[in-house]
Amino acid sequence: MARHLAAIHVLKHKLAMSDDDYRALLLHLTGYSSAKALSASEQARVRRHLQKLAEPAQATTPDRAVWDATPMERKVWALWKQLGRDGIIADTSAPALRAWIKRQNGMEDLRFCDWPQLSRLIEALKRWQQRGQEG
Structure with missing residues (x-):
């Protein structure tokens, strides 16, 4: 033990x-x-x-979280990437997402977030997307 x-x-x-x-x-x-x-x-x-x-293979892959993630983590990634495709954000990299997550809920990485935190992140990204489409 x-x-x-x-x-x-x-x-x-x-x-x-x-x-x-x-x-x-x-x-x-x-x-x-x-x-x-x-x-x-x-x-x-x-x-x-x-x-x-x-594991080194995961740590060196910027989008590791996309392949080895829960469905909610993948949803965060999908919304994040969609914001980039819509031209709402310029940087859709993993470090940029981690910085945003840190500002939103204080966690260092998406993989450390629990269910309520992931839910809040998803809703925040949806609202951000809606504001971007309106303005």
């Missing part, structure tokens, strides 16, 4: 996750905000998830 805790913290550091993002991820995956409160199987699950996030 201690091996999982140590590995989790090493992976957290490797991913450069803020403490808030880390705790939100734990809460999303397990319902707990502290790794110490997790059972051995929950720790193993968190460890596997963090290892998957830290």
Whole structure:
């Protein structure tokens, strides 16, 4: 069990996750905000998830989130790209999306957002698209 805790913290550091993002991820995956409160199987699950996030092939692909994302994350990406096609935003890159997400809800990356945050992001993008079409 201690091996999982140590590995989790090493992976957290490797991913450069803020403490808030880390705790939100734990809460999303397990319902707990502290790794110490997790059972051995929950720790193993968190460890596997963090290892998957830290894989080099994914980290070097700017649009990694599009291929390895939940349906709601893919919806955020689709709306973001559509804003670019509509000429509402100029930069539809992954860093630009991450910067917007950080301004909207304080999370470092789309993959760290929970369901309510993703829902708010989707609605904000829809409103942004509507304003762009009106004006």
